[in-house]
Amino acid sequence: MTNWTEIAKLEDIPRLGSRVLQTDTMNIALFRTASDEVFAIKDACPHKGGPLSQGIVHGTSVTCPLHNWKVDLASGEALGPDEGCTSTFATRVENGMVYLALSESEAAA
Amino acid sequence: MKEKLILVGNGMAGVRTLEELLKIAPDMYDITVFGAEPYGNYNRIMLSPVLAGEKTIDDIMLNDEQWYSDNGIALYKGKAVTEIDRLNKKVIAADGTTADYDRLLLATGSNPFMIPVPGKDKDGVIAFRDINDVDTMLQASKDYKKAVVIGGGLLGLEAANGLMKQGMDVTVVHLLDALMERQLDKPASALLKASLEGRGMNFMMEAATAEIIGNGRVQGVRFKDGSEVEADLVVMGVGIVPNAELAKSAGLHCERGIVVNDVMQTFDPAIYAVGECAQHRGIAYGLVAPLFEQGKVAANQLAKLGYAHYRGSITSTKLKVTGIDLFSAGEFHEAEGDEVMVLQDPASGTYKKLVINDNRIKGAVMYGDTIDGTWYFQLMREGTSIADFRKTILFGQHDLGDAGHGDETRVMSLSNDAEICGCNGVCKGDIVNAISRHGLFTLEDVRAHTKASSSCGSCTGLVEALLASTVGEGYDASPNKQAMCKCTEYSHDEVIAAIKTHELKSMPAVREFLEWKTPDGCAACRPALNYYLLARWPEEYADDAQSRFINERAHGNIQKDGTYSVVPRMFGGLVKPDELRAIADVCDKYAVPEMKVTGGQRIDLFGVHKEDLPSMWKDLTDAGFVSGHAYGKAMRTVKTCAGKTWCRFGTQNSTGLGVQLEELTWGSWMPHKFKLAVSGCPRNCAEATIKDFGVVCVDSGYELHIGGNGGIKVRVTDLLTKVDTEEEVLEYCGAFTQMYREEAHYLERTAPWVERVGLTSIRERLLNDATQRKELYERFKIGQRVSQVDPWKARAEGAERHEFTPLKIAG
Numbered sequence: 001m002t003n004w005t006e007i008a009k010l011e012d013i014p015r016l017g018s019r020v021l022q023t024d025t026m027n028i029a030l031f032r033t034a035s036d037e038v039f040a041i042k043d044a045c046p047h048k049g050g051p052l053s054q055g056i057v058h059g060t061s062v063t064c065p066l067h068n069w070k071v072d073l074a075s076g077e078a079l080g081p082d083e084g085c086t087s088t089f090a091t092r093v094e095n096g097m098v099y100l101a102l103s104e105s106e107a108a109a
Numbered sequence: 110m111k112e113k114l115i116l117v118g119n120g121m122a123g124v125r126t127l128e129e130l131l132k133i134a135p136d137m138y139d140i141t142v143f144g145a146e147p148y149g150n151y152n153r154i155m156l157s158p159v160l161a162g163e164k165t166i167d168d169i170m171l172n173d174e175q176w177y178s179d180n181g182i183a184l185y186k187g188k189a190v191t192e193i194d195r196l197n198k199k200v201i202a203a204d205g206t207t208a209d210y211d212r213l214l215l216a217t218g219s220n221p222f223m224i225p226v227p228g229k230d231k232d233g234v235i236a237f238r239d240i241n242d243v244d245t246m247l248q249a250s251k252d253y254k255k256a257v258v259i260g261g262g263l264l265g266l267e268a269a270n271g272l273m274k275q276g277m278d279v280t281v282v283h284l285l286d287a288l289m290e291r292q293l294d295k296p297a298s299a300l301l302k303a304s305l306e307g308r309g310m311n312f313m314m315e316a317a318t319a320e321i322i323g324n325g326r327v328q329g330v331r332f333k334d335g336s337e338v339e340a341d342l343v344v345m346g347v348g349i350v351p352n353a354e355l356a357k358s359a360g361l362h363c364e365r366g367i368v369v370n371d372v373m374q375t376f377d378p379a380i381y382a383v384g385e386c387a388q389h390r391g392i393a394y395g396l397v398a399p400l401f402e403q404g405k406v407a408a409n410q411l412a413k414l415g416y417a418h419y420r421g422s423i424t425s426t427k428l429k430v431t432g433i434d435l436f437s438a439g440e441f442h443e444a445e446g447d448e449v450m451v452l453q454d455p456a457s458g459t460y461k462k463l464v465i466n467d468n469r470i471k472g473a474v475m476y477g478d479t480i481d482g483t484w485y486f487q488l489m490r491e492g493t494s495i496a497d498f499r500k501t502i503l504f505g506q507h508d509l510g511d512a513g514h515g516d517e518t519r520v521m522s523l524s525n526d527a528e529i530c531g532c533n534g535v536c537k538g539d540i541v542n543a544i545s546r547h548g549l550f551t552l553e554d555v556r557a558h559t560k561a562s563s564s565c566g567s568c569t570g571l572v573e574a575l576l577a578s579t580v581g582e583g584y585d586a587s588p589n590k591q592a593m594c595k596c597t598e599y600s601h602d603e604v605i606a607a608i609k610t611h612e613l614k615s616m617p618a619v620r621e622f623l624e625w626k627t628p629d630g631c632a633a634c635r636p637a638l639n640y641y642l643l644a645r646w647p648e649e650y651a652d653d654a655q656s657r658f659i660n661e662r663a664h665g666n667i668q669k670d671g672t673y674s675v676v677p678r679m680f681g682g683l684v685k686p687d688e689l690r691a692i693a694d695v696c697d698k699y700a701v702p703e704m705k706v707t708g709g710q711r712i713d714l715f716g717v718h719k720e721d722l723p724s725m726w727k728d729l730t731d732a733g734f735v736s737g738h739a740y741g742k743a744m745r746t747v748k749t750c751a752g753k754t755w756c757r758f759g760t761q762n763s764t765g766l767g768v769q770l771e772e773l774t775w776g777s778w779m780p781h782k783f784k785l786a787v788s789g790c791p792r793n794c795a796e797a798t799i800k801d802f803g804v805v806c807v808d809s810g811y812e813l814h815i816g817g818n819g820g821i822k823v824r825v826t827d828l829l830t831k832v833d834t835e836e837e838v839l840e841y842c843g844a845f846t847q848m849y850r851e852e853a854h855y856l857e858r859t860a861p862w863v864e865r866v867g868l869t870s871i872r873e874r875l876l877n878d879a880t881q882r883k884e885l886y887e888r889f890k891i892g893q894r895v896s897q898v899d900p901w902k903a904r905a906e907g908a909e910r911h912e913f914t915p916l917k918i919a920g
Contacts, residue, residue: 005918007916007918008916012911012916013911014654014655014911015655016629016655016656017654017655019911019915019916020915020916021915021916021917021918022915022916022917023918027915030916034628034629048669050669050671051667051671054659054662054663054667054671055632055659056631056632056635056636056655056656056658056659057655058627058629058630058631058632058635059627059628059629059631063631063632065658065659065660065667066667066669067564068563068632070632081547081557081558
């Protein structure tokens with residue numbers, strides 16, 4: 001079942017930047033766009049596992065720092081002509097707090 | 110209700126215009142397309158490889174029917190439009206279908222020119238123009254043996270080559286004494302003929318066709334001198350004429366083609382024309398690259414943006430015959446007052462000729478080794494002065510590195526499994542397949558689809574050559590003006606100038622003033638803009654961390670496993686025992702898995718976790734180190750030799766001067782990485798002549814060298830000048846560095862920058878104009894006041910903490 005887990009204040013994530021959330025099973029990258037939308041995806045590029053959290057954020061996509069793949073933040077899909085996908089997590093921003101939908105095992109981190 | 114746009118002519122020029130239109134105004138029109146051929150849009154210039162059996166029809170389809178329906182376009186294929194009713198704004202097709210338009214786009218292409226001789230309508234006499242012709246030829250090659258191709262130009266030779274590949278016995282008949290006389294000069298033409306003869310092609314030169322003979326089906330060709338040659342198939346490949354019949358019958362002004370102005374509009378303002386049917390400033394183009402440029406302009410006008418204009422094209426030619434590399438462009442027959450440079454090696458089948466006037470290239474012909482064709486073409490189009498490299502220009506740009514490519518210049522004779530891109534492991538076959546399967550025309554497209562040439566870029570020349578020889582003249586060579594990225598139409602130079610002239614001091618200001626197409630740019634333009642603003646307004650612009658590549662944000666080099674490497678600065682490569690001990694202690698404390706001495710005389714510590722960086726930096730700054738900027742587009746290192754303090758050959762204090770230079774320049778952000786070196790004597794142990802700025806000490810003073818590179822493309826420096834004192838060395842170094850910082854494009858090393866702006870121009874400004882030199886030096890020092898703040902110390906003391914601290918789930 002899904003738990004909405006409180007993660008951070010919105011202001012803790014820089015605009016057009018990211019923070020990394022460490023869980024027991026994986027690193028999750030949280031991105032904040034120019035318009036204060038927050039997206040969460042597994043911090044691994046579908047290409048060679050590069051840390052997407054370290055990339056440059058533009059619009060609603062991020063460019064991987066290792067080989068410049070562009071990944072859509074909403075879907076986790078590589079943008080054409082590259083092909084591949086990384087997992088995404090639902091997010092919610094309420095009263096300046098960021099919440100993440102995690103399964104119980106991930107939330108237990 | 111939406112306006113109606115009708116396209117007559119379902120070929121490359123028309124459909125390309127629609128694609129451009131859909132990109133900029135996707136919902137503006139209800140679009141209807143009429144095409145006489147029963148297919149979607151295919152890549153007509155790839156018919157030669159289809160005939161040669163190297164490609165199939167499926168390979169060369171550009172837009173299948175799905176594309177039309179996906180974009181809401183009504184496609185009437187196999188319906189030829191026979192009438193335009195301009196009064197009521199409607200078109201009428203042969204079968205009676207009618208459609209209304211608000212705007213009409215004519216792209217009716219061209220018809221093959223059939224020589225008006227008796228017998229030209231016999232069975233087995235065809236042109237080489239469309240899929241139907243190719244089918245006819247393929248069938249004929251199964252049933253018959255002897256083919257005659259009339260026309261020894263581009264079209265005729267490609268047809269002849271294809272038929273020969275299909276097993277036919279082919280004779281090419283040409284009216285003149287040299288093949289491809291419009292694209293080649295006599296020596297190149299002779300090399301081409303010899304090479305084709307070697308493959309088994311027969312030629313009848315200076316032969317004027319009088320009659321096609323035969324009862325019903327063709328049996329031969331008779332010439333004006335009475336001689337005859339047998340033929341079961343005759344292909345007329347002498348040329349094309351613009352198809353302006355429909356426009357003429359509608360009363361539009363036509364000459365050779367449909368006359369259009371600089372916005373591709375005909376004399377009826379509701380009607381536009383693009384492609385081979387259009388005549389612009391007296392020229393009807395028969396090549397593909399100009400058609401694409403026209404399509405862009407027409408789309409811009411149809412979208413009612415109205416700022417794009419077409420001013421004509423300079424074209425280049427390639428022959429699409431596998432294994433034959435030839436290239437020509439511009440006016441390659443010298444006129445009075447022109448100079449000619451020729452490099453000829455008959456034994457290896459290589460021939461290059463450049464026609465020069467006033468140090469500008471007017472034309473080029475190449476045979477055998479054509480790898481530099483795109484370079485010459487670019488120099489020609491941009492009108493670049495070749496004064497600085499006249500002596501070596503015929504030997505090419507040497508853009509292909511010594512590393513990873515061998516000395517291969519004949520790309521078409523390479524096998525399909527030959528590796529082209531050594532970084533990403535992309536073979537020739539992968540690239541050629543991607544080009545034909547996806548209908549690619551630009552280097553950018555090839556990079557996106559194959560990754561070839563997208564990393565270090567040293568194989569760019571090879572990829573361009575492959576692109577040019579695969580799509581022939583359709584290759585869309587780098588445009589005159591290269592936009593900075595997809596977010597803007599403006600070039601790097603225009604952006605740099607606007608920032609200065611209009612005093613733009615923030616990234617939103619630049620994007621707003623220059624009408625950026627994206628709200629916050631992309632991973633390519635953001636770091637560039639950030640740099641340009643920082644370089645121009647060092648005291649006012651606030652650096653934007655989120656617009657820097659991660660290395661410059663984290664002040665370390667990201668490695669493939671996501672860890673970072675740390676390089677402390679050692680000024681001039683000098684180091685003390687305490688400092689070495691401190692480095693050793695840090696490595697023990699943070700369990701650094703590997704240490705390495707670098708080529709720039711520093712120590713690199715690998716495998717550091719990001720969270721550990723600030724505390725590691727604290728230990729290093731406590732020991733007196735500052736950041737080595739080994740991760741940045743920045744001044745990296747000053748490499749030195751022992752110098753006269755110890756070396757028995759040393760003429761000056763090279764280590765001392767190296768330390769002074771590094772103290773002057775450390776911390777400076779640059780368009781790209783920037784390396785210096787000081788050698789104490791001409792033996793040059795510090796390798797100063799492959800650095801961005803190198804000093805070679807001599808007994809009487811200091812030689813200053815600029816624009817060297819030891820990487821992808823080894824380039825030896827140019828000698829800037831010789832000075833007498835260390836103070837002058839520092840001043841020239843600061844002034845040169847600042848000129849590079851202010852003028853070079855982001856990610857352009859000094860080597861290509863020096864080649865682009867010319868050594869002469871740099872010398873004139875630095876040597877002959879002491880005021881300008883001193884001003885540059887002064888501006889450099891102002892910038893340094895801001896940038897010589899150690900980023901490691903700041904972060905060790907808590908700056909940017911969020912960058913290095915992962916989030917944890919509370920509880």
